[in-house]
Amino acid sequence: MILTCPACSAQYMVSAETIGEQGRAVRCAKCKHEWVQKSEKDSLDELISRIQSVEIDEIGFEDHLTSNIKEEEQTGLFTRLKEFISGYRSRLKFWLDRKAINFKSRLHLDKKTFGGIAAAAIAFSVLLSAILLTHNKISHNFPQTEPIFEALGLKKAEEVASTPNPEENLAFDRLEISKGEGTTKLSGMLLNLSKQEVPVPIISVVLLDKDSHEIYNRDLDLGQPTIGSEDRIDFQIDLGTDVPDAARKLTIRFTSLPLPEENHGEDG
Structure with missing residues (x-):
């Protein structure tokens, strides 16, 4: 509240708690x-009472001197009231602003906390899904985790041995056809691009003329049942004497896996 010295009109801002409900003696x-x-309550009641007691309707009907006196009293009264209300409003605004700042701070903190919890929940869900989808591999590499997955109702699936696909793991390189001494020979390399042993299939050798018409076809066995991890087979195959002179293009493809030894015969 604002204190105004009755003697010199000096003003001071003090808290209402300092004056108390009963009032107190002060010195300028x-x-x-x-x-x-x-x-503060008594001062406000007094001001309101004084305002209500002023006979505003009678102003103008008194003589000039009386009117001036009343105007001065009224002006001083309104000035004090305005100062009191301004001080009270300033304190009220200060506390409201402080409450608003505290509320915004708490709201910002709550948003950050909620965002952190949501992000952690999403990350945990992704991690859990990855673990559940790959629990077979995890159990295989870390056998001590099997009881944990079994407690969750996830049993390790039986591993089924699968035969590597030759078309996905094997490739030919440095293929050449050469003629000499009345015969045609095919030479080159078969490469295993994978990190596991792969069965060597029967290969089909196809020769095409300049118009890409097939003029020769023969199935051949490279003579080796499997090829090791990242290994290679160097081969040279005699295609015989019946290779047409019109052959211009060579195509090699896999046909099937080798036949059992007792059922397999060489082409004449």
Whole structure:
């Protein structure tokens, strides 16, 4: 609340709690005047009573001197009331702003906390899904985790041995056809691109003429049942004497896996 010295009109801002509900004696720091300051409630009631007691309707009907006196009293009264209300409003605004800042701070903190919890929940869900989908591989590499997955109702699936696909793991390189001494020979390399042993299939050798018409076809066995991990087979095959002179293009493809030894015969 605002205290105004009755002697020199000096003003001071003090808290209502300092004055108290019963009021207290105060002294002006400027002129050393002492007076009893009423509580904020009593001061407000007094001001309201004084305002209500002013006979505003009678102003103008008094003589000039009386009117001036009343105007001065009224002006001073309204000034004090305005100062009191301004001070009260300033304190009220200060506390409201402080409450608003605290609320915004808490709201910002709550949003950050919620965002962190949501992000952690999403990350945990992704991690859990990855673990559940790959629990077979995890159990295979870390056998000690099997009881944990079994407790969750996830048993390790039986591993089924699968035969590597030759077309996906094997490739030919440095293929050449050469003629000499009345015969045609095919030479080259068969490469295993995988990290596991792969069965060597029967290969089909196809020769095409300049118009890409097939003029020769023969199935051949490279003579080796399997090829090791990242290994290679160097081969040279005699295609015989019946290779047409019109052959211009060579195509090699896999046909099937080798036949059992007792059922397999060489082409004449």
